Amino acid sequence: MILTLIALPLVVAVLLLPLRRYRYICALLSAGALAVLVAALTAPAETNAWLLFGRSLNLPAFESMVLAACFALLALTLLYSNWVPQGEQVYATTLGITAIFVASTALRNIALATLLLEAGIIASAMLVPSERPGAALGGMRALVLLALAGPLLLVGAWAIESYASQPERVQLLQTAVITLTLGYGIALGVVPFHVWLPAIYQHGRVLAVVMLHIVVPAMLLLHLGNLAQIAAWPGEQTYMLGLMSATGVVTAIAGSIMALTQRTVGRAIGYAALADFGIVLLALGLGTPDSARAAFLHMGYRGVAVMTAAMGVGVLQRVLGGDGVDDLRGAFRRAPLAMLGVMLGGLSLAGMPLTAGFTTRMTVYGLLAAERPQLGLLLVASSFGPAWAVARYALAAWVSTPSVESRERLAPGALIALLSLALLAVGIWPDLVQSLAGPWLRTILGSVVWQ
């Protein structure tokens, strides 16, 4: 089963190579392949470990669910690329990366899993460069930092494994703590290592945004969860949770403030997504089962919001020729559905009421307020930063007369509208997802171990 999950995207990727000029076929085939993967990952299956050349492969239910959620978002983005071109090579590349991530998640050997994770992350940087000015250099900056993060993670994984077998060598533990903190910090793009992220949102493709800011962080958090189970040391829990909470708070506040000062929608959404990722880290850092479930549910909602807003920005750039404040004149008339996606996606990322992001943020705020009420208030206040940025762009798009004649296409607009409505529906009815998924999701979320 696991080998099929790895082989299927690779086979389809090879088939797509000669067909890469036929965008419609490639988009549908690659989205279809990912849909099959999602179905296979969510189907009940045996959880026995497989052995391949002496290496154990296993996909527990929770990891399967995270992979399925990531691939579902990628499939929708590939479908969107049917109408808004993302480049010829992205289909095969995306499928190749998914195969690498499945293998990396399933491998129980931490060194090999980390090597594959590094390969997947570096390959993800291939999705950024395009013919758009600034995209190539933005992609290279991302590549440099991601290539730096990989070795740090590998050294950290080696040191923690070595420490597990030789606990008397404290130097190994120091090496592990320093390298893993830096490696995860850079690869996750948290403040102050976030420099490569905004350019991806401004210049990169939607597929690059989804891959680098939704899928890669999810894979990294799964990897961190597996790594944490290898070795325990005195004060491990306090250190890890404290570091996550602190990084989360700093990222949430700094991202919110920086979102306010941006002059393009793409960058503002990028900082809003960065701030929202801070909430995920904070929730994980709180260290209770409730906060861990809220964190993973929030990751899902955040993924949909980032994708919706990024798709909206992509359509705006295509229709208006840019996404700066000056380009937005009359955007509500020329691309109303794209603007709807930007607004609802942005507001959900800001955690505004009646959006999906608000529902899980409330749980996090409640748990934080019980421990540190002032910090909770500060976080609530900072969430108005991205909300104000979105409102400012909406106003610019609403009041002015259009400066271009072209209009958005119906199909991508409809996809964005559907996703926006989903964000709204979850915001109005927070139990919607759990009601639809039923006991399956409750069981999976109940199995989250993050303490």
Added chain:
Amino acid sequence: MIWNALFETLSTLTVRQIVIGLAVVSVLLLVIEERRLALLPLLGQYLLLGSLVAAAVFSYIMLVRMAVGLAICLMLYVSAQHVEHEMARLSSRGLRNTLGLSSDVGTLFRLLTCVIGGMIAYGLWRNYPIPDLSPELGLASYWLMTIGLLMTLTSSDPLRMGYGVLTLLNGFSCFYIFIERSLFVIGLLGFIDIVAALAVVIGTEAWLLSGQPTKAAP
């Protein structure tokens, strides 16, 4: 015959000789401005790293590592040729700056960068020695990683940044193959090198196609 001689020569190199060779070729990589010519020191890095694998783990894996290095350099050569042709075309029309390249920093600046890189690498090596590794390998590893990082920081075009990334990864491989001795690990390190080189090629070609890379955000 030439290959056999090369194989024999590289197989007989001691770890210390390899380390000195790596230091020399990385300085050359940083100093040489012509992008196609700069690929020779990069190829030298891969050859020396291959012989390091032979010294550390398995002798015939050296050939695989070298083949990977050769494939990477050939891929990069095509992009380097495109960049040099485009720059020559733009220079002849007085439009070199449209590629967003900063003015030539000169050999002296590059040599100074090497000196700074050497000082940083030495400082790191003295203060944070890599556990379970011989001192010369630790220093070579830090040296390559520092030079790679400095190259990415001081370059204004994706190709030279890419050379820096690959040097950084080579510096890491230099010691990782000694602490994780496995065929799988060596194979995956080669795979990562190829993926990184592909990313560099894609970035470079996109940069040339974009035509106006100067608009990149700070």
